[in-house]
Amino acid sequence: MIVGVPKEIKTREYRVGMVPAGVRALTSAGHTVLVETNAGVGSGIPDSEYQRVGAQLIASADEVWKRAEMIVKVKEPIAPEYERIQPGQIIYTYFHLAGVDPELTKTLVKKKAAAVAYETLQLDDGSLPLLKPMSEVAGKMAIQVGAASLEKAHGGKGILLGGVPGVRRGRVTIIGGGVVGLCAAKVAVGMGAEVTILDVNLERLTYLDDVFLGRVSVLASDTESIATSVREADLVVGAVLIPGGKAPKLVSEALISEMTPGAVVVDVAVDQGGCIETCKPTTHDNPTFVVHGVVHYCVANMPGAVPQTSTYALTNTTRPYSRKIADLGLVEAVKADRALARAMNTYNGHVTYEAVAKDLGYDYRPILDALSGK
Incomplete structure (x- = not known):
């Protein structure tokens, strides 16, 4: 899988979606990782550290979004990024769809993007490990x-x-x-x-x-x-x-x-x-x-x-799931992992998280039904 890590563009957002250890975990398994130039600088990670573990440095955010099958971020896409979202693209990040610009959900649904939300990835015991x-x-x-x-x-x-x-x-x-x-x-x-x-x-x-x-x-x-x-x-x-x-x-x-x-x-x-x-x-x-x-x-x-603390704390928990998605593909990963299934907020033009659908006025489609095309 081709995985993209763009630079965050929200005001004073210095975190980055993946650290070098996460890149190495993917590249060593045969995946391609595209990292936007200077994406990690705010968290104290120079481009050379990403190159050392096999990432390809990409000069523009547009190219990262265009080429990647899965985007790994920290914060939800904001308005300048809506046009960069590719049809059917997997986006793995915090979304908080019920509390942000409703145009984001509209865009995700229109483009049939797969929104894998950190904040709703929930274990069977009810805990939220990525939150x-x-x-x-x-x-x-x-x-x-x-x-x-x-x-x-x-x-x-x-x-x-x-x-x-x-x-x-x-x-x-x-x-x-x-x-x-x-x-x-x-x-x-x-x-x-x-x-x-x-x-x-x-x-x-x-x-x-x-x-x-x-x-x-x-x-x-x-x-x-x-x-x-x-x-x-x-x-x-x-x-x-x-x-x-x-x-x-x-x-x-x-x-x-x-x-x-x-x-x-x-x-x-x-x-x-x-x-x-x-x-x-x-x-x-x-x-x-x-x-x-x-x-x-x-x-x-x-x-x-406090990005040096936050980035490493976050990516310690997000890394195993990005690797699972890349290794198995999204559909099989979601079928194999109930926590990932709960993280799915949109898929193939449907809102697949009940609370988001209720708060934003969309029809709710359970993720397993959406995956099977029911």
């Missing part, structure tokens, strides 16, 4: 960027999360106790903040209470507990996930208006539409905006700011 490493990064970053946004110079109320003796600590509310919430809490506790985690899963709350040995407050998530915790918080982190679907709006604009001026919200779920009503996607160039006096940090590709 987990970036959730870990984003969760830890949420507290870093939140703490910086709380500084007066950045529009915040001027609170130090850890406080000092004789002065109260900053209050952090984390909505969602999954991977993002857990990692955010680790950093917030480490900084000395007063931390509350809300989740609907009582077993998860028991686990979190055990992990933190009582150093965080764990609350069952409902309308009242969210309202109370958000009003009192200096920093709110939205960490809610519905695999493949839009995040539920758990924090209303009315509730945001009741927060104290200079408080901060960081919505990690913004790439799936966000769980805070006032949030909208921002970029690393202009990461924040203010609504009702509250600073909103809503960058949709937060891990792109």
Whole structure:
């Protein structure tokens, strides 16, 4: 198979879809890997490292997309890339189709492209192995960027999360106790903040209470507990996930208006539409905006700011599946691996992930039916 690795073009997106070890795994098995010139530079990987393991360096993104049977990326294609998508092409990346430009799904369906989405590749135990490493990064970053946004110079109320003796600590509310919430809490506790985690899963709350040995407050998530915790918080982190679907709006604009001026919200779920009503996607160039006096940090590709960590963490998990697709071909790989089958969001002109179809108004076609032409 011919595999293409184009350079990411989203604002300040420095990650790359494949590292040299991944290229070697494919070239040693007889596959061809096309890497766009300077694709890895932002992650500290020079072109010479790709050449050393057998990649062909390609000067233009257009040629990479045109020649490749499978494209391996980090972020979903954006508008300038829509025309580059080839009919029937396999695209293996994060898509978050329910939360991004609906024109992307329309283009994928029209071109009968196979969208293999990192965020919905799900094991039988319910875990999301390709989402987990970036959730870990984003969760830890949420507290870093939140703490910086709380500084007066950045529009915040001027609170130090850890406080000092004789002065109260900053209050952090984390909505969602999954991977993002857990990692955010680790950093917030480490900084000395007063931390509350809300989740609907009582077993998860028991686990979190055990992990933190009582150093965080764990609350069952409902309308009242969210309202109370958000009003009192200096920093709110939205960490809610519905695999493949839009995040539920758990924090209303009315509730945001009741927060104290200079408080901060960081919505990690913004790439799936966000769980805070006032949030909208921002970029690393202009990461924040203010609504009702509250600073909103809503960058949709937060891990792109720390690419040397993020790229290697991500590609450690994506590599085995790209190799399986290349070795077996997409159809046989999907038939052989239920996790890959769940990763299929579009195929041959159909939307094959139920939550995406529901949120975007498409007919849902189960992937095995789509593969068989039923």
